Amino acid sequence: MTDTDPTLAPAAALRRIAFLLERGREPTYKVRAFRRAAAAVDATDPGELARLAAVPGAGLRGLPGIGEVTERVIREALAGEVPVYLRRLEAIEGQPVAEGAAALRATLRGDCHIHSTWSDGGSPVAEMAEAARDLGHDYLVLTDHSPRLTVANGLSPERLRAQLDEVAELNQRLAPFRVLTGIEVDILEDGSLDQEDELLERLDVVVASVHSKLRTPGPEMTRRMVAAVANPHTDILGHCTGRIVVGRGRPESEFDPEAVFGACAEHGVAVEVNARPERQDPPKRLLRLAVEAGCPVAIDTDAHAPGQLDWQLGGCERAFACGVTPDLVVNTRDADGLLEWAGRRRGQVAGNRVARPRPAP
Numbered sequence: 056m057t058d059t060d061p062t063l064a065p066a067a068a069l070r071r072i073a074f075l076l077e078r079g080r081e082p083t084y085k086v087r088a089f090r091r092a093a094a095a096v097d098a099t100d101p102g103e104l105a106r107l108a109a110v111p112g113a114g115l116r117g118l119p120g121i122g123e124v125t126e127r128v129i130r131e132a133l134a135g136e137v138p139v140y141l142r143r144l145e146a147i148e149g150q151p152v153a154e155g156a157a158a159l160r161a162t163l164r165g166d167c168h169i170h171s172t173w174s175d176g177g178s179p180v181a182e183m184a185e186a187a188r189d190l191g192h193d194y195l196v197l198t199d200h201s202p203r204l205t206v207a208n209g210l211s212p213e214r215l216r217a218q219l220d221e222v223a224e225l226n227q228r229l230a231p232f233r234v235l236t237g238i239e240v241d242i243l244e245d246g247s248l249d250q251e252d253e254l255l256e257r258l259d260v261v262v263a264s265v266h267s268k269l270r271t272p273g274p275e276m277t278r279r280m281v282a283a284v285a286n287p288h289t290d291i292l293g294h295c296t297g298r299i300v301v302g303r304g305r306p307e308s309e310f311d312p313e314a315v316f317g318a319c320a321e322h323g324v325a326v327e328v329n330a331r332p333e334r335q336d337p338p339k340r341l342l343r344l345a346v347e348a349g350c351p352v353a354i355d356t357d358a359h360a361p362g363q364l365d366w367q368l369g370g371c372e373r374a375f376a377c378g379v380t381p382d383l384v385v386n387t388r389d390a391d392g393l394l395e396w397a398g399r400r401r402g403q404v405a406g407n408r409v410a411r412p413r414p415a416p
């Protein structure tokens with residue numbers, strides 16, 4: 056491309072967008088759409104391209120592979136502007152992702168979503184804790200599954216009480232590292248949480264996730280999720296779409312993201328960036344919405360084995376690409392800061408701004 060040949064600019068802009076999307080790990084179909092449009096521009100005589108762009112309405116859209124978004128990019132480039140789409144991408148993803156993600160990862164002090172052999176994890180709590188400590192974390196939150204998730208050996212109230220005793224003992228041995236108590240509690244069909252209130256109240260951090268009836272129609276799923284987010288026990292909304300992006304995969308659950316993220320912002324519930332490679336949940340378009348809605352964020356691994364505790368960087372890449380800054384991330388806090396955040400939030404919901412006293416870990 057040269058400055059004297061502006062007709063090449065639209066194709067260059069389209070290819071630059073494809074590059075940035077690709078680097079940001081956007082879906083291949085999206086990347087391809089821009090490259091296809093660039094090829095269509097290449098194949099069109101420059102004079103013809105300008106003529107089509109001047110036709111109001113469907114001029115450029117008559118070319119193969121050019122849709123609403125790519126048409127706008129071409130028009131703006133032909134007018135000598137940097138297309139708005141490209142400008143936005145350059146602003147949030149123009150920095151090398153690796154650097155931004157590494158910087159974000161370096162601010163994380165712990166992990167708020169992990170499993171042990173108490174439910175469907177592969178290692179005992181002590182092994183997970185030692186691995187987290189060796190990664191440089193100050194703490195992890197133990198979040199095994201709740202009773203209804205029988206396939207994952209969810210913990211009955213009795214077993215959860217026994218786990219709390221084990222964690223208390225473990226903390227004596229591992230100090231200053233801390234294992235905080237928690238749960239990944241199922242969001243039931245009516246939006247209630249699958250564990251006794253008394254236990255949810257005692258736990259340090261509550262991650263609430265949908266694991267059943269993922270194909271519930273959108274309006275119903277929205278009500279279900281909003282009810283769970285409004286529950287004063289909920290601190291973090293886990294893998295909100297439930298999608299699986301590898302193998303046969305699983306589509307995203309349908310819900311109204313503005314309603315759900317609006318509720319998260321209102322109740323101070325963190326939206327989880329789930330770093331598991333097969334989940335990568337929420338997708339970036341939703342994570343951007345959550346950031347715009349003012350939600351806190353938790354960047355967690357959902358590790359089921361020690362090596363998986365090192366997957367946080369993948370979550371940081373997506374978070375960075377979506378404009379998540381350290382001040383939004385609850386696990387950039389130290390353990391006391393995290394407890395204060397969770398406690399204060401619950402206090403606020405109860406109409407009491409004073410942090411409630413927390414049991415010693």
Ligand SMILES: [Zn+2]
Pocket residue numbers: 239264266293294
């Ligand atoms: Zn889960």
Ligand SMILES: [Zn+2]
Pocket residue numbers: 168169170239357
């Ligand atoms: Zn989990």
